[in-house]
Amino acid sequence: MNAIGIQLGIVVAYLCLALVIGLLAFRVTERTAEDFYLASRSFGTIVLLFTTFATLLSAFTFFGGPNLAYAQGPEWILVMGLMDGIIFAVLWYVIGYKQWLIGNRHDYVTLGEMLGDRFGSVGLRGLVAVASLFWLFPYVMLQQMGAGAALSGLTDGVLPFWAGAALVTVFMIVYVVLAGMRGIAWTDTVQGAFMLVIIWVAALWVLDAVSGAGAATATVAESNPEFLALGSDFYTPEYMLSTAISIGFGVAMFPQVNQRFFTAGSKTVFKQTFVLWPVLVLLLFVPAFMLGTWAAGLGIEVDVAAGENVVPLLLNEYTPVWFAALVIAGAMAAMMSSSDSMLLSGSSYFTRDIYRPFVDADISDRREDLLGRIGVVVFATATFFASLRQPGTLIEIGDLAFSGFAQLAFPVIVALYWRKTTLSGMYAGIGGSQLFYLLAVFTPVVPATYFGWNASVVGMGLGLVLTVGVSAATTAAPGERRSRFLYGSGAD
Template identity: 90%
Template sequence: MNAIGIQLGIVVAYLCLALVIGLLAYRVTERTAEDFYLASRSFGTIVLLFTTFATLLSAFTFFGGPDIAYQSGPEWILVMGLMDGIIFAILWYVIGYKQWLIGNRHGYVTLGEMLGDRFGSMGLRGLVAVVSLFWLFPYVMLQQMGAGAALTGLTDGWLPYWAGAALVTVFMIVYVVLAGMRGIAWTDTLQGAFMLGITWVAALWVLDAVGGAGAATASVADSNPEFLALGSSVYTPEFMLSTAISIGFGVAMFPQVNQRFFTAGSKTVFKRTFVLWPVLVVLLFVPAFLLGTWAAGLGIDANIDAGESVLPILLNEYTPVWFAALVIAGAMAAMMSSSDSMLLSGSSYFTRDVYRPFINADISDRREDLLGRIGVVVFAAATFVASLGQPGTLVEIGELAFSGFAQLAFPVIVALYWRKTTLTGMYAGIGGSQLFYLLARFTSVVPATYFGWNASVVGMLLGLVLTVGVSAATSAAADERHSRFLYGVETE
């Protein structure tokens, strides 16, 4: 069998293994919306930790991160380590624990449902859903782009970009429609553990092939000496901090991550997972991003701006065919873990926060479950069509989505902790920050940077000021229900 046949065989076999796990989960999944979307809030420590971990192991991490390190140096480890290792761990507790307590008490499935009930507003519920679906679209598309680029790089161009993207799209549609949250979590646990191990093996294999870490670093010193000095024209303090803040807060608002705050089986499970989180992500980021850095010194030629990714090319050069294919298969499965979680959450936002309140409030659980599965197919097909145009690099699209979601964070935090937050304040905070960020990214009306800080951070601060200021100047609406949240109640 030729090399391409081996590579594609390993990739398809791995995806089929994930599909088998999904079929097993389908057999024990109840035909209710809560079980389909939240696995009946039953996750233990290991499953919750690894399903969140694998959900974030997207094309942005596996291909975008090494690509940045290849182009600009290894300081991206600090950006992502700060984002995931510190900022998101803190937000996991500040937002997630409070959200779990409230969701466990009232049975909420989505963030919009929780906020809409607290403020007595279907409009706010719909706004949160629409904003979330808007920013979710490019991030699902990013996974399909990553898969297409990965398979093209792995097969040296034999498999066209569109075919790779189509392959992963078909698999993730079938998988999500069958498996639901329970199956996704089961495969996430397998894939998260596998990718953590295989990334370290890949790094050690490449180092062995080139003569060790010293030789690899020396080659970087010869070709890109600026990579070995902290800071550069790219990695300014303002860029690193604003990027880390935008990504960290954006992760906490991603539907597929935020929804997992509702799934812990107990208080103990929730607290254990956020303590273990920083260790897990740093163990992944270090070898993945160093591979991208070493690739620059080893003379690997990857045209990142044209959609190529350096990791498949590097592995093809320095590891056996079967191993390179195994790593890419695992990375694609991890991307599928991100995509299937996004599709599942996007479906829940549509059915729970758009269809149910605005179209048919009397829909049965079984019918909502069916509608959610249909929504998965439609959303995935639309993002696939959009991905064929490759509207930007993986990093550009990922940063756009992260920053868009980050605009929701401060209004949500204020609502969770300040009793005097009003519906008008929430509309002002969410609407104002979203409008500001959209104008900054898609027009020249608003500057994109402010003394080195990106517009995302400025928009977040604007959202905080508007939420607090307008809430302080307005009265609570008649339908607001402060009792739905735990203000002044012992929550430990």
């Protein structure tokens, strides 16, 4: 069998293994919306930790990050590893634990459902769902772009971009429709552990081939000496901090991550995962991004602007065919584990926060379950066709999605912790920050940066000020129910 046949065989075999796990989960999945979306709120520490971890292992991590490290240097480790490992860990507790307590008490499935019930507003529920689905679209598309580029790079262009994107799209549709949250979590646990091991093996294999870390770093010192100094015209303090803040807060608002806040089986499970999170993040990001940095010194030619990714090309150069294919298979599975979670959560936002309150309030659990599976097919197909246009780099699209979700964070935090938050304040905070960021991204009306700080952080600040200011100036709407949330002594 030729090299390309071996590579594709390994990739497809790995994806089929993931599908088998999904089929096993299908056999024990109840035909209810809560079990399909939240696995009946039964996750233990290891499963919750690794399903969240694998959900965030995306094309943004495995290809976008190394590409940026290849082009600009390894400081991206600080942005994604140290800063966002810590920021998201803090938010895991500040937002997630409070959300878990409230969700357990009232059986909430989505963020919009929780906020809509607290403020007595289906309009707010719909606003959160629409904003979330809007920003979810480019991030699902990013996974398909990453898969297409990865397989094209692995096979030296024999398999075209569209075919790689189509392959992962078909697998993730079948997988999500069959497996639901339980199957996703089972596979995520296997994939997260596998990718953590395989990325370290890849880094050590490459280093062994080039005579060690010292020799690899020496080549970087010769070709790109600026990479070994902290900071640059690209990695300014303002850029690094604003990007880290946007990504950290955006992660907490991603539907596929935020919804996992409802799935912990106990208080102990939740607190243990929050402590372990930063360690797990650093263990993955350091070798992944250093591979990109070392590739710059080793003379690997990568046309990032044309959609090429550095990791497949580096592995093809320094590792056997079968191992390079195994790493890419694992990375694709990680992308699928991000996409399947996104599709599942997006489906729940559509069925529970848009269809149920605005179309059919009396829809049965089984019909909602069916509608959710249909929604997965439609959404994934739409993002696939959009991905074929390749509207930007992986980093650009990922940053767009993270920053869009980040606009939701401060209004949600204020609502969780301040009893006097009003419906008017929530509309102003969410609507105002979303509108500001949309104008900054898609029009010249609002500047994209402010003294080096990106518009996302400015929009987040605007959302905070509007939520607090308008809430302070208005009274509670008739339908608001402050008792639905846990304030003061009842918060723990």
